[in-house]
Amino acid sequence: SYELTQPVSVSVALGQTARITCGGNNIGSKYVHWYQQKPGQAPVLAIYRDTNRPSGIPERFSASNTGNTATLTISRAQAGDEADYYCQVWDSSTSGVFGGGTKLTVL
Amino acid sequence: EVQLVESGGGFVQPGGSLRLSCAASRFTFSTYSMNWVRQAPGKGLEWVSYISSSNSTIYYADSVRGRFTISRDNAKNSLYLQMNSLRDEDTAVYYCASLVGPSYGMDVWGQGTTVTVSS
Numbered sequence: 001s002y003e004l005t006q007p008v009s010v011s012v013a014l015g016q017t018a019r020i021t022c023g024g025n026n027i028g029s030k031y032v033h034w035y036q037q038k039p040g041q042a043p044v045l046a047i048y049r050d051t052n053r054p055s056g057i058p059e060r061f062s063a064s065n066t067g068n069t070a071t072l073t074i075s076r077a078q079a080g081d082e083a084d085y086y087c088q089v090w091d092s093s094t095s096g097v098f099g100g101g102t103k104l105t106v107l
Numbered sequence: 108e109v110q111l112v113e114s115g116g117g118f119v120q121p122g123g124s125l126r127l128s129c130a131a132s133r134f135t136f137s138t139y140s141m142n143w144v145r146q147a148p149g150k151g152l153e154w155v156s157y158i159s160s161s162n163s164t165i166y167y168a169d170s171v172r173g174r175f176t177i178s179r180d181n182a183k184n185s186l187y188l189q190m191n192s193l194r195d196e197d198t199a200v201y202y203c204a205s206l207v208g209p210s211y212g213m214d215v216w217g218q219g220t221t222v223t224v225s226s
Contacts, residue, residue: 001169033212035152042202042219043144043152048212086152090210094166096142096154 002091004099011105012077020102022070022087030089032070034063037101038083046085047072074104082106109134109215111203116220123193123224129186129203129217137181140206142213143188145199145222155201156188171197193224 005023012018022032034047045054050065060075074081087099115127129141143155156177157166165177176189186203200221204213 031210035212037152042216043204043213044216045212045214048214049210054212054214084151088152088154088212095168096144096157098144098152098154101151 001095002089002097004087004089004097006085006087006099006102008100009103009105011107012074013107014079015076018074018077018081018104018106020072020074020085020087020104022072022099023068024070024089025068027068027070027089028066030065030091032063032065033088034072035086035088036083037086043086077104077106079106111205111215111217113201113203113217113220116201116222118223118225119193120226121194121224124189124191125193125222127188127190127201127203127220127222129188131184131186131205134205134215136184140208141177141179141186142204142206143177143186144202144204144213144216145197146202146219147196147199150199153199157206158186190222193222195224198222198224 031049035043036046037043047063063072084101084103086101089097091097110132112130140159142157145153145155155168158177174192178187200219202219203217205215
C-alpha cells in the first residue's frame, strides 16, 4: 500500500516561512491535498490538487509537488497557523491515504 | 452555509455494532461523493471508506473491509456507516467529508462523532 511520510513537527518563528514536506514514491504523479486541523476541531481543506487554495484560505498558504516530495509553504507565519497539517492522496483511485501529520509550532 | 452533521456514536463492547449517520444540509448532496475518515485518540487521520454520488462505487480501507458498510440515501441527504464486529482499535472520532469529484480534496467536513469500543 502507498505510504506518505511527514515530519512529526516543524517550528517557525513568527512572521517567517514554514515548510512542511510530504514524501511518497513518485508522489509528483499524484494530486496532493493538504488539511489543517486545530485542536478539538475538524480538519479543513487548505490546498487541493497540489497548488489550489479553497476560498477562505489565505494567500500565505501555497504548495508544490514534484518527484518524491510535496511541500506546503506557509509564508509570514502567524500564531493562528499553529495546527496539525496532513497531506493526502488517492491511491490508484481506490483508497485514500493520509500522511502521519505534522505539528506546526509558531515561536 | 454548507453543513454536515454526524450522529450515532457511543460506547460499545468489542464485537458489537453501531450505525453512524451524517446529515447534509444546504448543498446538493446527491452530486457529491462522500467519505468517512476517523481519528483515534491522539493519532492522525485515517481514511475509512468512500461512496460515489450515485452509490455505484464503494471502497474501504483494509482495516475495516468486511466489517463496515457505507451507504447513502440521496432522498434524505444522508450518509451512513454500519459498523459490525467492532474492535478496540476502532475507537476514534468519525468524520464524514464530501468530495466534489475524483482526485479532489475533501472540502466539507462534519464535526465528528465519537465511537468508543471497550469492555
